[in-house]
Amino acid sequence: MRVVVALGGNALLRRGQALTAANQRANVRVAAGALAEIARKHDLIISHGNGPQVGLLALQSAAFKNVEDYPLDVLGAETEGMIGYIIEQELANELPDSDIATLLTQIEVAANDPAFQAPSKPIGPLYTKSEAERLAATHGWAVAPDGSGYRRVVPSPRPRRIFEISVIELLVNKGVIVICAGGGGIPVVVREDGSMIGVEAVVDKDRASALLACELKADAFLMLTDVAAVWDRWGEPGARAIHHAAPGAIRAMSFDPGSMAPKVEAACNFAEAIGGIVGIGALNDAAAILRGEAGTTIAIGAEGISFHGTEPT
């Protein structure tokens, strides 16, 4: 099987941890164990988020006054190097006989994507309201409420095309484990003369990973996070963890637009386009999710919705 795994931010950093290199490495070391279990049986392609990291690099760049701030596309490229390196090294320690490649990935977005007029993707740390207002004024950032605080938000245009897809396909066909589309890929627009140029945005990693899984015609696409499953009525009385769902059935439900809704949308798009299985759940359950025993799986062959601990409805 060809399996695309999108690693959520918690694979790199647990909530509340300081964003140090050592913390990222320690978390990735745990993730590498779960990823290796998949790679021993299947062809594996790994993507990952970069929200906290690209936010940190933007803050570091702004803190050093002698050189003007670096744009988000270049910072995104830096995070692909940083995070890809840590994942590749720790995965190689689990799988010393495997070939692993971390590939810089650029993703085309539309210059007229409405997201450029409405920044929505949170990056960097959580601020208090007054800190956020001060940073917005001093750096020209857009900020928005997120959970218990505020975060910087940037445009998140839709991914249209992965420039390096033929190289990724070539490597996967040769049995190489590929780490790519990090941080949703570096967003690039194609100008009227056909040339490429990076833009100040961050593509959603679940959308980019779904595109990657579609273009690779993957058999399975896993979005691994720190939540064990997709929940119906999350946080409300009677909430239930979804086990299996058909795309049409789960599309009819409503989820938090800031976290689960884009994952469910990406999942359904892939399942409907390619016919593969999508799993959403906890990193440590990766192999069990792939077997349909844990997390939430979405596939066109599923009947309606079933919940963990109950029979299909």
Added chain:
Amino acid sequence: MRVVVALGGNALLRRGQALTAANQRANVRVAAGALAEIARKHDLIISHGNGPQVGLLALQSAAFKNVEDYPLDVLGAETEGMIGYIIEQELANELPDSDIATLLTQIEVAANDPAFQAPSKPIGPLYTKSEAERLAATHGWAVAPDGSGYRRVVPSPRPRRIFEISVIELLVNKGVIVICAGGGGIPVVVREDGSMIGVEAVVDKDRASALLACELKADAFLMLTDVAAVWDRWGEPGARAIHHAAPGAIRAMSFDPGSMAPKVEAACNFAEAIGGIVGIGALNDAAAILRGEAGTTIAIGAEGISFHGTEPT
């Protein structure tokens, strides 16, 4: 022909320029024209330096006080993303029908390399003596004189092995232009249990590129810089630009240990090990150097030393 090109720092930043993303892009755009000329006729593998860039990222990391400083291996990985991205994008604009891959590259160094006890590789900007002394005291950096000022220096252990070499070989064999071993590769040691871990160092990019050219059995290895050739008695009366040289003959001459000596050593090591041609010279002359018409070429078939504008001695 299979051609490995090592891009010197000036391909990314001219002396005296501010290290902005825009300046790097403008310089790489020019370099991309010269690289594309080679890639249209030959298999091309590109490596590059990262001294100024890794120094900048270290300063940015230190300037943002809320998170502890990032180690040099992770910063090196960030520069592979940053610089590789700009090169890949600008080269793709020159060669829209070519496949290009930027590959994160780790290079093994010996844990007991004497370089760890004697930092020598300059990174980051030029400082006055008093600035350098203050930074050394506040950050625990080693600093050393460099040209008209002082720079931070870090250990520069010898490269022993390129972990991703089989992936690089695979891509080159399939006609993909590969950008790799950026900044000399990320230095990694192998521990007693066989596992890998990054170390705080920066590998010399010419040494790493020579190793890359050797392992790929390249036909030609070009080190492109902002000097038109290797000069005998550079800066002295009667200085002459070397045109062609046999490794034995050029090894007997002496060069600036801070700039040309490591290039000449890397050149001779490759020429003697593989029998390929090495060219050292200006970026804009790349294609002419490859034809033996410009710069300095070193090959085991050459007779002694010949100079530009004169007959062989």
